[in-house]
Amino acid sequence: MASASKYQTIAEDVLRGVGGKENVASVVHCATRLRFKLRDRDKANKETVEATPGVITVMESGGQFQVVIGNTVGRVHEALGELGVNIGDGGGGDDGDAASSGNFMARAIDLITSIFTPFLWVLAGTGLLKALLSLAAKISPEFATSGTYNIWYAAADACFQFLPIFIAITTARKFKGNIYTAVAIAGALVYTATIGLGDLGGLTLQAYDAAEGLDFFGIPVVMVSYLSAVIPTILAVYAQCKLERLLGRIIPDSLKNFLMPMIVLAVIVPVTFLAIGPVSDLVSTAIADGIGWLWDTVPWLGGALLGAFWQVFVIFGVHWGFVPIMTQELVDPGYSYLTAALFPAVLAQVGAVVAVMIRTRNKALRQVAGPAAISGFLAGITEPAIYGVTLRLKKPFIYACIGGAVGGAIAAGGKAATDVFAMPGAITITATLNHGFLSAVIGTLVAIGIAFVLTLVLGFKDIPETAETTPAAPAAKSPYTPATGGGTATLTETQVVEVTAPVNGTVVPLAEVSDQVFASGALGKGVGIVPAGGTVVSPVSGTVVSVLPHAYGLLSDDGVEVLVHIGINTVGLEGKGFTPAVQQGSQVLPGTLLATVDLDTVRAAGLDTTTIVLVTNADAYADVVPAPAGATTSGAPLLTVVG
Numbered sequence: 173m174a175s176a177s178k179y180q181t182i183a184e185d186v187l188r189g190v191g192g193k194e195n196v197a198s199v200v201h202c203a204t205r206l207r208f209k210l211r212d213r214d215k216a217n218k219e220t221v222e223a224t225p226g227v228i229t230v231m232e233s234g235g236q237f238q239v240v241i242g243n244t245v246g247r248v249h250e251a252l253g254e255l256g257v258n259i260g261d262g263g264g265g266d267d268g269d270a271a272s273s274g275n276f277m278a279r280a281i282d283l284i285t286s287i288f289t290p291f292l293w294v295l296a297g298t299g300l301l302k303a304l305l306s307l308a309a310k311i312s313p314e315f316a317t318s319g320t321y322n323i324w325y326a327a328a329d330a331c332f333q334f335l336p337i338f339i340a341i342t343t344a345r346k347f348k349g350n351i352y353t354a355v356a357i358a359g360a361l362v363y364t365a366t367i368g369l370g371d372l373g374g375l376t377l378q379a380y381d382a383a384e385g386l387d388f389f390g391i392p393v394v395m396v397s398y399l400s401a402v403i404p405t406i407l408a409v410y411a412q413c414k415l416e417r418l419l420g421r422i423i424p425d426s427l428k429n430f431l432m433p434m435i436v437l438a439v440i441v442p443v444t445f446l447a448i449g450p451v452s453d454l455v456s457t458a459i460a461d462g463i464g465w466l467w468d469t470v471p472w473l474g475g476a477l478l479g480a481f482w483q484v485f486v487i488f489g490v491h492w493g494f495v496p497i498m499t500q501e502l503v504d505p506g507y508s509y510l511t512a513a514l515f516p517a518v519l520a521q522v523g524a525v526v527a528v529m530i531r532t533r534n535k536a537l538r539q540v541a542g543p544a545a546i547s548g549f550l551a552g553i554t555e556p557a558i559y560g561v562t563l564r565l566k567k568p569f570i571y572a573c574i575g576g577a578v579g580g581a582i583a584a585g586g587k588a589a590t591d592v593f594a595m596p597g598a599i600t601i602t603a604t605l606n607h608g609f610l611s612a613v614i615g616t617l618v619a620i621g622i623a624f625v626l627t628l629v630l631g632f633k634d635i636p637e638t639a640e641t642t643p644a645a646p647a648a649k650s651p652y653t654p655a656t657g658g659g660t661a662t663l664t665e666t667q668v669v670e671v672t673a674p675v676n677g678t679v680v681p682l683a684e685v686s687d688q689v690f691a692s693g694a695l696g697k698g699v700g701i702v703p704a705g706g707t708v709v710s711p712v713s714g715t716v717v718s719v720l721p722h723a724y725g726l727l728s729d730d731g732v733e734v735l736v737h738i739g740i741n742t743v744g745l746e747g748k749g750f751t752p753a754v755q756q757g758s759q760v761l762p763g764t765l766l767a768t769v770d771l772d773t774v775r776a777a778g779l780d781t782t783t784i785v786l787v788t789n790a791d792a793y794a795d796v797v798p799a800p801a802g803a804t805t806s807g808a809p810l811l812t813v814v815g
Contacts, residue, residue, distance in 0.1 A: 179248050183251035189217050189220040196257050197209040200249075200259065204240055204241060204689075204735070206241060207238050208239065210237050213232075229694055240694065287343050295332065298332065299328075299332075299593040304602065335400045337359065339402060340355050340405055341354065344409050349409060350432075356433070357409060357412060361444065362399060391446060394450040401503070403455060404444060412436055415436050456503070460505060463497070463509060475580035475615075478513040478514065478580050478584075479579055479580020480576055480577035483554065507607050508593075515612055516575065518597070522554075523627070524561075524623040524627045525545045527568070544561055549598050552597035560763025571623050571630070574623070574626065578619060578622055586610065587608045591603060668812060669730045669732050670812060670813075673799075673804045674736050675707065676806050677783070679699050679798070679810070684700070687741070690737070690784050697796040709763050722738045722742040722747075723735065724736045730813075732789070733789040736766065741780075750770075752766070752767045753768070796812070797812040
């Protein structure tokens with residue numbers, strides 16, 4: 173492994189080659205390249221930079237001076253930052269004004285995922301802790317009065333109670349506003365939400381006399397609770413970001429640091445209390461009333477529809493649109509009907525996967541199904557089950573949706589609801605203890621049973637053993653010469669690893685892709701795939717080592733380093749149209765969802781959608797044999813890596 177000083181040396185040499193720090197307006201990075209915006213191109217010496225040890229090549233495109241580094245580009249980028257260069261995050265934060273790109277649904281989903289994804293697992297983790305505390309309190313009422321319980325409850329409840337703080341951070345990041353000003357706005361909302369609560373933990377809040385009400389310059393303020401508020405916070409921070417851009421063009425630079433936050437807070441906080449908050453509260457109440465009406469009138473219908481189509485929503489990435497609604501339910505009426513209906517939908521996939529394990533004769537498929545069933549059952553993470561097993565076989569996915577519909581109807585018919593935010597799984601079903609727990613359990617068991625029986629009895633078209641485990645014919649003829657390059661290879665000379673297709677589409681030879689760096693093989697051996705859909709899944713079992721919205725670096729359990737790069741020059745979209753589903757350090761299986769992409773957004777920007785799949789440490793192996801050009805499907809063999 174290269175030392176930190178090596179990256180520092182590369183950064184210093186590259187910086188000298190591009191004309192020094194003063195000549196760099198900014199530099200960001202994608203999966204493999206440093207992308208410089210230079211003040212004066214003539215001061216940069218392309219030949220000098222290309223000759224730098226650690227640099228693969230240099231390109232100039234789209235007004236950028238692009239230095240191709242490879243997998244260690246992030247470390248060199250950090251080193252440039254330490255040298256005082258203006259660096260970006262590499263992932264390309266989104267511009268809040270990106271309304272012109274993509275259709276409305278794609279923009280809405282992108283907005284929701286950008287705001288909620290960064291802290292979703294914290295919210296889910298605290299929800300699980302709260303559910304377990306609720307179970308413990310049921311078993312031992314005395315425990316519920318103990319100091320231990322109260323300390324743990326504070327840890328479990330704080331994230332949700334002060335949700336506006338979390339939302340403010342991610343919303344400001346999304347719309348490129350000042351994060352600390354956003355937190356100050358959210359803090360004001362949460363602070364004022366305590367008005368009228370009286371004694372809070374022994375501390376009487378006396379900032380205002382709640383009995384007399386509030387006004388702002390004589391205008392009465394409609395007081396609503398902003399604890400856990402979602403919509404008001406998003407709108408308030410969005411308004412903040414817009415105002416900051418306006419003020420940025422007016423206020424002199426010498427006064428911006430202190431004058432801009434002062435003006436923004438003085439304007440946005442009152443506007444939120446006077447208009448944004450009350451209007452948002454009306455919208456939130458209408459949503460809650462609508463769900464309540466459906467569950468009061470025909471609850472089984474709502475549960476059946478959600479149970480049947482939830483995993484379909486997951487496939488297309490539109491399930492994120494339900495997250496704010498579920499969160500709002502926990503505020504009003506205080507529990508979520510929608511979340512409870514998801515337990516049958518999610519765990520039905522597990523029932524189908526277990527049946528596949530029993531029925532299939534394909535060892536490789538069975539090895540994928542086992543871990544997928546465990547992660548789905550315990551944690552409600554069904555992407556490995558869906559993309560690795562049920563959707564791949566088609567019929568089991570349909571059987572699971574049928575089971576989810578029946579189970580969802582049962583759970584909803586019994587008014588099952590969660591009183592915390594929960595990722596549906598066997599453990600978190602305790603979140604329904606106070607609202608229809610029995611119907612949630614029965615509905616879930618019925619869903620699992622239906623999916624299991626239908627899959628086992630009606631069956632599916634099994635994948636032949638050879639399609640998964642036998643190397644492609646060309647690989648058998650390869651000269652198994654010893655590897656000479658560096659890398660992390662752990663294969664022996666006779667071992668083979670299959671890298672599967674991450675997308676549906678058409679395979680094209682790497683030499684034919686439109687990017688000369690990829691086409692040259694300088695970054696590794698592989699292929700391009702012209703995608704037929706926007707779902708991108710893991711091609712190997714292993715660990716995610718790098719995440720950008722448009723590119724994912726993976727290290728397989730066998731030591732194979734794989735790069736999945738979605739589109740050509742898509743770093744310029746700055747994340748627009750891309751929805752990551754994993755983070756650095758995530759463990760993945762073949763078929764685990766990596767990301768969804770709105771291909772229309774990519775095409776509308778005039779960019780090539782070809783997805784590149786590379787083995788970046790190919791020099792460490794005897795051969796990397798690509799699948800022949802032509803149609804392929806997600807999960808089909810794509811690259812055969814020979815040790």
